[in-house]
Amino acid sequence: MPDRRTLPFGRLVLGAAAVALVVFIVLLGVLNPPRKAGVFTDRLGPEQGEQVADYLARARDSLGGMDAAEHWALVSFTEPLVPEQIPPHSAGMRIAQVLYQVPIPRVQTPLVAVPVPAGDAAAIDSAESAAWLLPRSAPDERATRVTALSAARLRSGCACTVGLVLRGPLDCLRKLSSQNGIRAVEALPADAVAGRFGVVPLLPEQLDVIQPGPNDGPVPDQ
Numbered sequence: 001m002p003d004r005r006t007l008p009f010g011r012l013v014l015g016a017a018a019v020a021l022v023v024f025i026v027l028l029g030v031l032n033p034p035r036k037a038g039v040f041t042d043r044l045g046p047e048q049g050e051q052v053a054d055y056l057a058r059a060r061d062s063l064g065g066m067d068a069a070e071h072w073a074l075v076s077f078t079e080p081l082v083p084e085q086i087p088p089h090s091a092g093m094r095i096a097q098v099l100y101q102v103p104i105p106r107v108q109t110p111l112v113a114v115p116v117p118a119g120d121a122a123a124i125d126s127a128e129s130a131a132w133l134l135p136r137s138a139p140d141e142r143a144t145r146v147t148a149l150s151a152a153r154l155r156s157g158c159a160c161t162v163g164l165v166l167r168g169p170l171d172c173l174r175k176l177s178s179q180n181g182i183r184a185v186e187a188l189p190a191d192a193v194a195g196r197f198g199v200v201p202l203l204p205e206q207l208d209v210i211q212p213g214p215n216d217g218p219v220p221d222q
Contacts, residue, residue: 044074045200059186069190093168106217163201
């Protein structure tokens, strides 16, 4: 009489095949490890509460290195620019975003980031796009007036450009950082992924500590 504890031959074959499959998958993972994902948690610009001097030093340090790869970088200005001044402040590098914020004394206004295609004309024309990207609704009457005034000034070509996101090599970014009108240039590591990093410019009026400005001033009519 056959021993009932003995596994049938077919089950033995299936078991051996399953073990072989597991071993193959493990070996495949060892021999072909997954590629590291790009940098997804980066940020360009100062942190809330950071000392401006510390950010300026951090931005300078980010431009060190001798690699020839292109890097995403944030350019912050000493004064807001009119749209026609954007190309001379990019040193011919690819402009990916133009950052706008309408300056109104003691009034907080929204920051608007406008993605742009290649070419100086697109960067210059982006102020109109910034006006369209402003919120269509506001929580109160004051915010509604701020939004309407910001849109009107952007469409009039105001000096409201507060930063650029560029793509270029470190040597070009270092040269740009020494140009008149440039307050800071901060670069991300070369493996940073487009669209996977935050951007907040260093505003011209931020001199000591990064913090929200006052919001108790009157909103002009125009």
